[in-house]
Amino acid sequence: MADTLTETAPGSTRPAPADAATAFAGTPDPATTPVPAQRAPERVPTVIADGVDIVYRVTGAGSGRGSATSALSRILGRRRRPGVREVHAVRNVSFTAYRGEAIGLIGTNGSGKSTLLRAVAGLIPCENGRIYTDGQPSLMGVNAALMDDLTGERNVTLGCLAMGMSREQVRERYDGIVDFSGVNEKGDFISLPMRTYSSGMKARLRFSIGAAKDHDVLLIDEALATGDRAFQKRSEERIRELREKAGTVFLVSHSNKSIRDTCDRVLWLEKGELRMDGPTEEVLAEYERFTGK
Numbered sequence: 001m002a003d004t005l006t007e008t009a010p011g012s013t014r015p016a017p018a019d020a021a022t023a024f025a026g027t028p029d030p031a032t033t034p035v036p037a038q039r040a041p042e043r044v045p046t047v048i049a050d051g052v053d054i055v056y057r058v059t060g061a062g063s064g065r066g067s068a069t070s071a072l073s074r075i076l077g078r079r080r081r082p083g084v085r086e087v088h089a090v091r092n093v094s095f096t097a098y099r100g101e102a103i104g105l106i107g108t109n110g111s112g113k114s115t116l117l118r119a120v121a122g123l124i125p126c127e128n129g130r131i132y133t134d135g136q137p138s139l140m141g142v143n144a145a146l147m148d149d150l151t152g153e154r155n156v157t158l159g160c161l162a163m164g165m166s167r168e169q170v171r172e173r174y175d176g177i178v179d180f181s182g183v184n185e186k187g188d189f190i191s192l193p194m195r196t197y198s199s200g201m202k203a204r205l206r207f208s209i210g211a212a213k214d215h216d217v218l219l220i221d222e223a224l225a226t227g228d229r230a231f232q233k234r235s236e237e238r239i240r241e242l243r244e245k246a247g248t249v250f251l252v253s254h255s256n257k258s259i260r261d262t263c264d265r266v267l268w269l270e271k272g273e274l275r276m277d278g279p280t281e282e283v284l285a286e287y288e289r290f291t292g293k
């Protein structure tokens with residue numbers, strides 16, 4: 001199945017090279033491997049990250065001191081060209097995700113979780129290494145970008161159409177999306193412009209639109225943190241459903257509880273490096289020792 005994987009890169013997709021097919025899980029060569037009496041169920045890879053490095057380049061970065069003297073020297077022209085500072089956000093990260101997995105991404109602030117997620121979505125390029133994905137990954141909250149001046153109603157329709165749903169599918173799912181988001185719990189907010197929503201309401205509607213479609217690879221960045229407990233429970237339930245429908249879900253979260261409730265595998269990033277990759281309980285136990293929680 002790996003031969004259907006494509007490389008994610010902003011604005012382009014191309015077939016993975018032949019060696020990507022063997023870059024995961026030590027795929028046996030059928031010509032030389034005896035066929036076992038009973039085959040284990042086939043694990044289908046959906047995302048392969050192979051030695052990924054991601055570097056941000058910040059132009060206009062100062063010396064870092066931010067002092068009045070450095071500002072004055074810039075004004076006086078002694079530092080005519082502001083420097084470019086590099087932030088090495090992800091360092092040599094490799095993993096393979098399989099269909100049906102829900103994978104938590106954990107790590108302390110600034111450890112590279114969101115950056116890695118955005119790279120899997122194909123939104124930022126890799127400095128080194130490659131990411132191959134099966135189908136188009138959807139980053140919750142970006143693919144369903146909502147517009148403040150439009151009503152919630154209009155945003156639901158446009159968001160769904162933008163995800164490739166037909167008008168009929170949108171009609172069928174509209175009520176479910178609005179109910180799921182809970183934005184109408186305190187009045188008829190769905191017919192008001194989104195600028196009248198609280199940030200939590202916006203995040204809930206964004207999640208509800210994104211979750212209305214079955215995704216091959218769904219990337220969720222802290223979406224569950226914004227809702228109340230009832231919304232979190234609905235969202236966790238929906239993540240489990242999406243997973244059962246054979247997709248792969250990645251969830252970035254600082255809530256170990258959300259990770260425990262939804263994920264069976266965890267990638268722990270620290271200072272951009274993949275520190276641990278394994279079953280949720282094992283990785284969280286180490287992480288909690290590390291953070292002292």
Ligand SMILES: Nc1ncnc2c1ncn2[C@@H]1O[C@H](COP(=O)(O)OP(=O)(O)OP(=O)(O)O)[C@@H](O)[C@H]1O
Pocket residue numbers: 056057058087088089107108109110111112113114115116
């Ligand atoms: N647009 C950007 N330009 C420059 N540096 C960035 C940019 N976005 C993130 N970084 C840097 O990359 C590193 C990783 O950031 P990232 O947001 O991926 O971490 P994170 O683990 O998601 O953090 P958090 O848990 O705080 O959300 C940090 O050092 C951050 O300062």
